[in-house]
Amino acid sequence: MPTVTIDIAKLMSSRDNRSLNFPIVRHPRTSALFLILQNEGKSGAYVKETIDLLNLFVELSPVQIRPRCLVISFNDDIRSSNKDHITTILSASWSLKFLDLSILRVNANNDLEPYSYNPFTKQFNIQPLQRIFPDKLRDMNGHTLILPIYNYPPMMTITEVIEENRTFIQGHDYLYVEILSKKLNFSLNFLRQQIEPSDPSFFPLIFAKLRSGEVNMLGTQFLVGGNIFYNSVAIGKLHSQNKFVVLSPLLPMSKLNLSLNLLLYLSLFPILVICFWLTARLLRFPKCQWGVLCVLRLLLGMSLEQVPRRLSQQLVLLNLLFVGMQYSSDAFSRITDIELLDGDVPFDTADQISLSGFSIYAPAFLQRQSFQDPSEIITQLGPKVKPLHQQGCVIRLTKYRNCICLAPYRSASYLLEQATLEYRKPVMKLSKESFLHDYLAFAYEKGSPFVDKFDKIVQRMVEAGVPKSWTGPGKRLIFEEMKDHKEGLLLKLLLAILFVGYSVAALVWLAEIWFAKRFSMHRWR
The missing domain is CATH 1.20.58 (Methane Monooxygenase Hydroxylase; Chain G, domain 1)
Incomplete structure (x- = not known):
């Protein structure tokens, strides 16, 4: 591994050089390893210097996850074996969220002693040289992570059983967290949010708790491009894609084609x-x-x-x-x-949607993010869209049948399913037109040490097709209702011909x- 060591204190420049910004230090996630060389000496001042250097890394890059660090400590005194200095540095590194930091002590006889700290077992270990950076997240030993919970179907659904004084959490995204918890052996502590996701203050509040470290990660994935808070929190891998679709009312259209x-x-x-x-x-x-x-x-x-x-x-x-x-x-x-045309008013193209005369609603973050997109549907619909959460829009759509909703595909599919179950027949539909593809990811607190490990497991689940096997309630009933609806149309056509x-x-x-x-x-x- 090629390495360049620079003593910043001795670095001089004859003129103002603002381009010297040390990108590797500011973005440590792109680097494989940080090497820190130090002489222990007899005063123990190197302990403070090492901790100050770690604080400098955090100050330069407060959001990104901490890099791997190997502290190579030279000690000429063979008799010196003060372990307190080592435990102090390792404990301080974990308090700054450095998960993979090891100390390699080298004495005058070139004997090597690799030390590491496992924060989940609270043990300071001497590692073999073949495994200087052990996989500490293999077993988190019941370590507690704090997650905010909120009723945000289909991603997260909270059901309370008052008789049993119990709360059940379900949902498409919560299954990811549940599998991670079982795989890595960590426990969950939930922070209940009383504000509904449809409230405009919900996402600013939830991301503020993530930035402050009050919660460790979000329990649901969020649309990275559509949110303005992602620069202040750690972002997991963009492993899933979501598109925005048009929810339109089912308006019957019957006429004779002579x-x-x-x-x-x-x-x-x-x-x-x-x-x-x-x-x-x-x-x-x-x-x-x-x-x-x-x-x-x-x-x-x-x-x-x-x-x-x-x-x-x-x-x-x-x-x-x-x-x-x-x-x-x-x-x-x-x-x-003679043909009896019995169908629905089409809302399949941007022209049909724009000329319908209906009110068009979309979440506020969608307006902030996407209406600079050059696509045809955005160009035609952008000036006509009003801010309203998709749940409120769907309530208005099913009640009055006089508006159109722009929503993420996952939310739109769930709301369509729920409306069909409630009315026992289809009352709205997903139009063929889709636009604005965005990416989903989990969000973590600043400098979270769990991002890479969690991303690997989530990516394996996605690539193996595990989320596709997670089905929501009522799909069989909806299929039967749709089948009855189609059979009703055939019966109408037959009766018209006989008439x-x-x-x-x-x-x-x-x-x-x-x-x-x-x-x-x-x-x-």
Whole structure:
């Protein structure tokens, strides 16, 4: 490992050099190891100097996790074996959240003694040289971490059983914490938050407790890009992606889709009646037998009481019957092309959402973060969006059906599921349009020593697909409701087709009766 050692006290510059900012010191997470070389001496002043140096590291980079540090201490006095100095440095390092700090003592005979401190077992150990930095987080020995808890479904749900005086915590994100606790053997102490996440002061308050160290980590993941507090706390790995979607109301839309050919046939029908009536007039057929109503009756395919005897009338009658049969069959085939469109008002594109005239709501942090995005939907919807938490928006949407909600996909899916369960039928939908992909991560207190270890376990769970097996309540019931809804649409379509068919038959039957009574006294000659 190439190493460069610089004595800052002896570093001089002939001019103001503001570019010398020691990036490795300010961002120690990118470095593998810090080496600290010291001479113990006899006064013990090196103890204070080492602790001051550790405080300097914290001051330069207060948020990031502490780097690994190897203190190589040279002691020329073979008889000197003051362990108090070592325990003082190791204890002070843990108070500054340095988890992986080891001291390698080198005496005059070049004998090596590696020392380390396990804060979970409270033991100072002499390590073998092969493991100067032991994995102390393998077993945290019941060490207590403080987590804030709040009712934020589906990520975290708090259920209180008053009869048993017990509180149950569930949720998609809490399962991560539960698995981490069992894997690393640490206990949890919960700090209950009375403010709801829908309150605008919730996230500023929760992140203030994280910055002050009142809590060690958040129990739920948060959207890194959409939050303005992430620069003051330690951030875990961005291992999961979340997109924002559009929640829109289910507004029924039913209409008949008539074929243009059918409309053309209906418009030609009066022309056919007039043409045959004029033909009868030119051939001087009897008016009482070849009137407009009589021609209309023959075109509709109704029966005759007496066949005409004159050849000219028989030829016209034959042509009239042939045209009537052809016209009736073609018209009936066009009737079967009638479609009953039974669906929902679409909110699938940015244009449809923008032109709907509905109020559009989104969380306040979404407005702060994303409305500089150049995407089409942001460009069209950005100026129209009003700040409102997704839960409040969904309540308004299900009650009045006159607004549209922009929400993270996980929250939107849960709220959609809950609304379907409450109303026993779908009342809103997730539109096809999605936008603004953001990343999820856990947040930790400043300089937290648990970030890397927790990230490795969470990443393994995500890569193995473990979170995909976590299903929420009511999905089977929602599927059944959706199935019943689709079957209801098919039943409506079938009833509409039967209604059209029977209506046409009834009209023909009534016309037959009316014509029979109207012309019962007339006879063909």
